[in-house]
Amino acid sequence: MSKIKKIPEVTIEEWNKVNEFNREKTEEFLQQQHLSPHTRIQYESALRIFFRFIHDKFNNLPLYELKPRHALQYQNFLMSRELSSSAVKFKRSAVSSLCGYLELYYSDEYPLFRNIYSKQIPNPPKSFKHEKKPLTVEELENLISELEKRQEWQMVAYIQFSYDSGCRRSETVQLLKEVVNYDYVKDPRTGENLPYYRTHDIRTKGKGSVGKIRKLIYSDVSKGAINKWLEVRGEDDCPYVFVKKTKEGKVRQLSASTFNDWCTNVFSEIVGRRVHPHQLRASRATNLVAVEGKNIEKVKSLLGHESSETTKIYVVREDEDDVTDLF
Incomplete structure (x- = not known):
């Protein structure tokens, strides 16, 4: 290619x-x-x-x-x-x-103008530049293990939280340090602790400057990884979890494009094939539905989709599994 x-x-x-x-x-x-x-x-x-x-x-x-x-x-x-x-x-x-x-x-000034992209101009044929192949649980475990050996604690926290919550990179950068102090979500019926946490409000995809707001769900695994990173990072005034240090020594919120750089220059080399940020979201959906057999409606809620039809796009099944069932 x-x-x-x-x-x-x-x-x-x-x-x-x-x-x-x-x-x-x-x-x-x-x-x-x-x-x-x-x-x-x-x-x-x-x-x-x-x-x-x-x-x-x-x-x-x-x-x-x-x-x-x-x-x-x-x-x-x-x-x-x-x-x-x-x-x-x-x-x-x-x-x-x-x-x-x-x-x-501006129809009054340019009454003869029409949209230059008319229906007569066909859309380009659908193509895939890269194979749609989620990361397996084993690949994720090996990736995290190697990053821990290298003491890349911010990268570990990024992978753990992004995969755990199934969020997008633009949502990950909004995460605040305060999430390590949050309590378990309470069961509204019994008042007992549920085995997960909810973040503060996160702006997700949507129109306008406010967009769609929701809270992401994460587990003790993510909380532990973020805690480890914050301990290594030390004290500073920046409220965000994922940060960079400037040449002047100031700590600032990380750009979402940095996650692409990590995936391309670090994660891909460790895994042995192409890794990209959105792949973590697709991997979470695939591993929950196709591997663990979880209900796709529940996975839809985790990913923040309005329809399970959207969630199905994220789930990649091996054709061999379907054929095996026939025999």
């Missing part, structure tokens, strides 16, 4: 050369309050890449003069860079959303 040719981010100098109308409408579009902070960042990057392409290939035309042929050529350009189908679809979606914004709110 050939290596993916990553599209470089647009520099300030390149962006300043983009048609003024395109820059203004992009900034205006990004100010919409229904966009989450994370989505806004992704949209900004995608739209800047699009308008750099228009600048370079189509004489910097303003958005209202673009046609479906321009959209098709941009999509072909993305596919020629061997991006995954999901990456192409997202960049296409960002442009289509901006076109919809212009079509809806």
